[in-house]
Amino acid sequence: xxxxTQAPTSQILAAGRRMTLRCTQDMRHNAMYWYRQDxxxxxxxxHYSNTAxxxxxxxxxxxxxxxxxxxDDFPLTLASAVPSQTSVYFCASSESGTSFEGGTDxxxxxxxxxxxxx
Amino acid sequence: GQNIDQPTEMTATEGAIVQINxxxxxxxxxxxxxxxxxxxxxxxxxxxxxxDGLEEKGRFSSFLSRSKGYSYLLLxxxxxxxxxxxxxxxxxxxxxxxxxxxxxxxxxx
Numbered sequence: 295x296x297x298x299t300q301a302p303t304s305q306i307l308a309a310g311r312r313m314t315l316r317c318t319q320d321m322r323h324n325a326m327y328w329y330r331q332d333x334x335x336x337x338x339x340x341h342y343s344n345t346a347x348x349x350x351x352x353x354x355x356x357x358x359x360x361x362x363x364x365x366d367d368f369p370l371t372l373a374s375a376v377p378s379q380t381s382v383y384f385c386a387s388s389e390s391g392t393s394f395e396g397g398t399d400x401x402x403x404x405x406x407x408x409x410x411x412x
Numbered sequence: 413g414q415n416i417d418q419p420t421e422m423t424a425t426e427g428a429i430v431q432i433n434x435x436x437x438x439x440x441x442x443x444x445x446x447x448x449x450x451x452x453x454x455x456x457x458x459x460x461x462x463x464d465g466l467e468e469k470g471r472f473s474s475f476l477s478r479s480k481g482y483s484y485l486l487l488x489x490x491x492x493x494x495x496x497x498x499x500x501x502x503x504x505x506x507x508x509x510x511x512x513x514x515x516x517x518x519x520x521x
Contacts, residue, residue: 337455337511338511384454391507398445398460399507406454
């Protein structure tokens with residue numbers, strides 16, 4: 295079934311530990327995104343990638359890093375987790391990311407990772 | 413700064429109609445999206461508006477007025493399964509989505 299998968303589904307992590315959240319899509323979308331969702335706030339963009347080999351910073355990039363070695367995978371790494379990074383993390387993808395030539399360039403979301411940092 | 417405003421919570425009755433409003437102030441405008449998000453699940457795409465007017469899709473319709481920075485999502489013939497959060501998002505001049513905090517819709521029998 296085409297779509298986006300994320301792993302793990304949930305994780306409890308000690309502060310200071312390193313953690314990588316995985317995201318894989320099989321829709322051959324060029325653009326991928328990482329968001330965090332916190333209660334009472336809208337989705338906030340952490341990092342994005344418009345094509346394999348390129349990445350960009352979103353609204354809240356501090357403490358996070360990403361890589362895009364190929365079209366399908368877009369891992370998010372927390373180098374040294376802190377309690378304020380407790381959140382639900384969503385990965386998303388879209389066909390283009392840089393422009394929409396008559397299309398909506400809709401973003402499609404993975405099921406999310408619930409991360410708790412203690 | 414950029415801002416998307418929508419009501420925090422709304423309640424409606426099964427079978428009725430509800431309108432969820434969204435106002436926005438963003439740097440540039442390249443389309444407005446509505447997503448539905450059930451508790452504990454991912455957001456799913458509902459509708460997209462880039463020109464002024466009404467877009468209808470079954471029981472759901474979405475309206476846009478770019479001059480007023482305003483959109484609404486209209487849900488007709490409400491069903492219990494429509495209980496969810498509804499997220500408004502605007503694509504800005506950098507082609508990034510700016511998201512509202514979402515409106516939690518509670519449907520009562």
